[in-house]
Amino acid sequence: MILDGKALSKKILEKIKIYIEKNNIKRHLAVVLVGNDTASKIYVKNKKKTAEMLGIKSTVIELPENTEEKILLETINKLNQDDDITGILVQMPLPPHINKEKIVCAIDPKKDVDCFTPENVGKLAIGAEPYFYPVTPQGILILLDYYKVPIEGKHVVIIGRSNIVGKPMAQMMLKRNATVTICHSKTKNLENIIKTADIVISAVGKKVVRCKMVKYKSVFVDVGISRDTNGKLTGDLNWESDFNNFDEVLSYFERITPVPGGVGPMTIASLMLNTLVEHVSILSLCTELFLE
Ligand code: GUN
Numbered sequence: 001m002i003l004d005g006k007a008l009s010k011k012i013l014e015k016i017k018i019y020i021e022k023n024n025i026k027r028h029l030a031v032v033l034v035g036n037d038t039a040s041k042i043y044v045k046n047k048k049k050t051a052e053m054l055g056i057k058s059t060v061i062e063l064p065e066n067t068e069e070k071i072l073l074e075t076i077n078k079l080n081q082d083d084d085i086t087g088i089l090v091q092m093p094l095p096p097h098i099n100k101e102k103i104v105c106a107i108d109p110k111k112d113v114d115c116f117t118p119e120n121v122g123k124l125a126i127g128a129e130p131y132f133y134p135v136t137p138q139g140i141l142i143l144l145d146y147y148k149v150p151i152e153g154k155h156v157v158i159i160g161r162s163n164i165v166g167k168p169m170a171q172m173m174l175k176r177n178a179t180v181t182i183c184h185s186k187t188k189n190l191e192n193i194i195k196t197a198d199i200v201i202s203a204v205g206k207k208v209v210r211c212k213m214v215k216y217k218s219v220f221v222d223v224g225i226s227r228d229t230n231g232k233l234t235g236d237l238n239w240e241s242d243f244n245n246f247d248e249v250l251s252y253f254e255r256i257t258p259v260p261g262g263v264g265p266m267t268i269a270s271l272m273l274n275t276l277v278e279h280v281s282i283l284s285l286c287t288e289l290f291l292e
Contacts, residue, residue, distance in 0.1 A: 012286075033061070047271060138282070156201065158180065165203040222256070
């Protein structure tokens with residue numbers, strides 16, 4: 001049974017658009033893109049296009065690959081001080097000569113729609129309310145809740161320990177009373193650990209998981225995106241080695257997110273929800289959706 005992120009994302013975006021129009025809401029998202037990373041350029045273009053479609057103003061600040069750290073810090077400071085700007089997103093990855101930690105520390109936590117700053121990450125870690133929840137984990141939770149996947153008491157195994165997905169996902173799952181294990185590239189006996197999971201969240205970006213490594217009728221959330229040898233988009237699940245077609249995969253799992261059309265669109269919807277956050281409780285908007 002599919003966890004249809006594309007369909008749910010569409011519903012959420014439609015609600016946001018109506019909400020913005022009805023209440024004449026003015027929001028302005030600034031996206032900073034440094035360098036020429038092809039994937040980042042596509043992500044940024046999609047974010048801008050989606051924001052504009054909803055009536056959210058969006059400015060992309062493109063800086064060259066050789067931008068000095070000092071210049072990037074100045075750019076962020078200007079955005080912090082600009083009252084018209086309500087959200088700031090610095091697209092990752094940054095070029096290697098720039099200290100990523102220094103940059104995220106410079107963002108005003110009240111405009112930190114990614115939940116990257118120490119203040120927001122720290123609040124998340126102590127179980128307090130950050131100004132914003134991190135977009136991908138928040139999108140995954142909205143998707144699981146929409147499909148009424150139980151979380152409390154379940155064993156959630158997260159593969160990947162990134163600041164963007166793995167670590168905040170673990171915090172948010174703990175807050176929902178799941179038992180959480182984080183695995184990564186140095187984890188021993190990965191297969192034995194994955195086998196004990198009720199929910200697997202894989203955020204690696206390589207085809208590292210085979211279906212038969214995962215317990216029958218568990219839930220699989222595939223965050224990874226890469227291209228196979230034919231250039232086709234694929235997730236972390238190497239389902240072709242165990243099954244002949246995706247229908248067989250669907251019947252093996254209790255629930256599964258497709259790639260594309262699962263976590264990706266939910267991440268965009270979640271970012272758009274964050275740009276509204278002062279105006280609308282994400283929880284109440286989603287409850288409204290879930291009751292439909
Ligand atoms: N690069 C990949 N994912 C993300 C994200 O969620 N936010 C930012 N800022 N950069 C990213």
